[in-house]
Amino acid sequence: MATHPDDEANSSEHDDAATVRTSRTVPALEAIRKTTDRILALLCMVIFVALVVIVSWQVFSRQILQDSAPWTEEAARYTFVVLALLGAALVFSERGHIAVELLASRFPVAGQLIISVAVELIVIFFAVFVFVIGGYRVAANAWNQGLSTLPLSVGQVYMVLPLVGILITFYSIYHLITVLLNGERPTPSVDETAEVI
Amino acid sequence: GSSTAEGQAAGGETTTLQLALNQTEEHPSYISLDAFGDRLVKSTDGRFDIEVFPNEQLGAQADTLQLVSDGVVDMAIVSGAQLENLSKDFIAFNLPTVFDSVEHQMSVVNNPEITGDLYSSLAESNSVSVVGGLTQGARSIYTKTAPAETPADLAGQKIRVQESELFLALVEAIGASPTPMAFGEVYTALQSGVIDGAENNEVSYFTQKHHEVAPFFSYTNHLIGLDYLIINSNTLEGMSDEDRAAFDEEWTGTYEQHTTLWGEATDDAIAGATAAGATFTEVDSDAFTEALEPLVDQFLTEPSQKKLYDAAREASTK
Amino acid sequence: MDTLTVTTIVLLGGIALLLAFGVPVAVAMGLPSAFAIVLLLGWEGAALTSAQRVFSGSNSFALLAIPFFILAGGLMTNGGIATRLIDLALVVAGRLPASLAQTTVVANTMFGAVSGASVASAAAVGTVLSPRMKKDGYDPAFSAAVNAAASPAGMLIPPSNTFIVYSLVSGTSIAALFMAGIGPGLLWSAVCFVMVAIYARKHPELRSHVRPSLRQALIVFLRALPALALIVVVIGGILSGFFTATESAVIAVLYALILGLVQRTLPVRDLPKVILEAAKTTSIVMLLIGVSGILAWVLSFSRIPQTISEKLLSFTDNPAIILAIIMVVLLLAGTIMDPTPAILIFTPIFLPVVVSVGVDPIHFGAMMVFNMCLGNISPPIGNNLFVAARVAKVKIEPVIGRLMPFFWALCIGLLIVTYIPELSTWLPTQLGLMP
Ligand code: NA
């Protein structure tokens, strides 16, 4: 669950899913972010539908056609990993990942600003270290390791890690610039119907 | 091994080799590898010890293979299928019909004259050296409703397989319908009837309690499973000649102990499952061999693979 | 200081510090874990291992149930199924004293049986019933409290994404866990039901609300029937062997989709938004799961769980005392933590301990999820508490006061789940799902 409990102020003003309250922006950066958001959103929707189709086909082929399609399990797993990681990048655009903002929100504005900058720098460090550098190395290691039932290599699927790392880094740089330009914390969106499990 | 203190008592630094394993602490692989460490401490005067991490704690086999290659973890137990991803030559020892028995298998995969080039072939490209092989026993098919004496008995039955091109082809060759599924789901899937059967060795059949839900074990012996002990090449090359000799000697003791433990575990599993009402049935093995033989030509495409396969067959005492 | 102590301090201190300053939980959990690997193995090994864990964490067929149950829940909430279930709950509980409060309990139970999560249930039920309760003279803080208290039952009653997460880290069967959750889930609802009944005796002005004719009742029931049939499809499909527990989730998606389209309650133009929202929610959970893999790896590598386990077992090997200690730790963690990260962090530490003293992993899963449900309503941070307050348009503080009696009564429920294993293990054992 994102954000503080009694944040009534911003629960009404977010019709758009991508919601960071901003007054001053860098137009070029804003445009790139919007386009990236749209592409990622479209990809997530298409991949999710594909996932539903693949697993439905698994049940249908086994139970109705009585002839299991052997590729479905592997295809579903890797499709799912790609969906989960691309979606995670998109959620960074909205600062929508679960965070405990209880303590940070009690600081005075200047303190909150410093914390915001620090948080984004920490996210960037994590994204570059684990996703970009680590992800690239895993992908390179497994580049020739073929999947069992699909004409792809494990390394090629692993490349989603550095890609997602670059996207997260971009979004965090965007938030960083927004914070510094506006001198205030951008407020993450609150979606009250979001299922948190 | 847990004898680090003993090793340090002998003076000097102890290098503890981390070994990643996918099996539990009760499995013959864990017991023999843990004992490997205990003996290695003694025979290297405390310079080397082995710490075994069971239960996939450090990752699944595909992951730990990468970790060994990168030197994050020193050693791991990986299946032949994992090494096939790095060099197609390993497929020669993974095929049906290549080994007659566990004894035959062990005499081949731990014979440097046959395996020397193969086991060092990954050192330069992947920094991985193969130490040797541990048997995972002959694999057979078990089913819910009736024993399978001939391939015809399995026609159309949904048999769970691991996700591997070879196993898919193998179950198809027998005439059944291969259904890839995660190992952890197999018990429930057998119980509820999502699948009609699965294939594995007697030990897994019993320890996973699959005999409770699929009581008909048919000795198809379609393949003899094989795990390899791999080690990071730099770690291996960093050993002195003396320590390396001790390491190799203790390894011989390890796979011998493992083979003995495996035999005992297999007997215990058969006894336990029989007592619980499972039946073990001999099959028309000629019929199964006939169905499986085309796979050898299908999967052996390179002369180097064929050479290894033939060397293994020549070592057969049958 | 030895390596183990340093690693433990880096891990626990680092995670606590980053969490406190509002770093996203996934990063707050992942960065100290990756850094602990750096201390053990150097930078290169740490980067590679961490990336591998994040990827492998999602690379599991069993986890596929999570996005599907989330999507099915989204389709049902948007497709009018929620409203029909609430109408049915009104008929079921309508004749009872404080009927709207009891309706809230019943509706959350029904919703829990068709949905994999519980926050959507609190939102859907509260949005419909809170205004009506206010009009009928209920204290708005109390109506929010009832909704918050009742809604977590959906995490226990199958299907349940929380149990799927536990299944992943504990290596237990999802089907068995689903069946194990029914008893504790119904106990949860029963406790809420009793607490509302006690409240109703003290507030006789809150009378029964609906006295529908048999004909009206029948119509409401028939309208809700297709939604209720989903329970039969999912559970029946799993038990009959038509599909696995994982596959049942995709069946739930197809069912909710077809139902919404046929009943014309789900506008086709809403579909992209529902799918996208489900994808994002999935990703939030999956990133946590992936990153927790880094933590689990470094814990194993530095043998921290074994050390904690040995310390605990040297103190006592009485299962009852060990379970009591663990339950208190989890309750405290649950005050600020979400169920998914809490289960991912604590299961690898505690499960080996309890198994070594003879506790069944399925039973432990049931009590852990029950505990996490309490965490979802306990202040200061609880998802169901926040959402219930928000949809009832009241502040958190007064709701907490009204909620505490429920909380303490449910703690007694936790004792029952913890010390009467049969409540959770009887059903899966009878169905042959537990080896
Ligand atoms: Na549920």
Ligand code: NA
């Ligand atoms: Na809480």
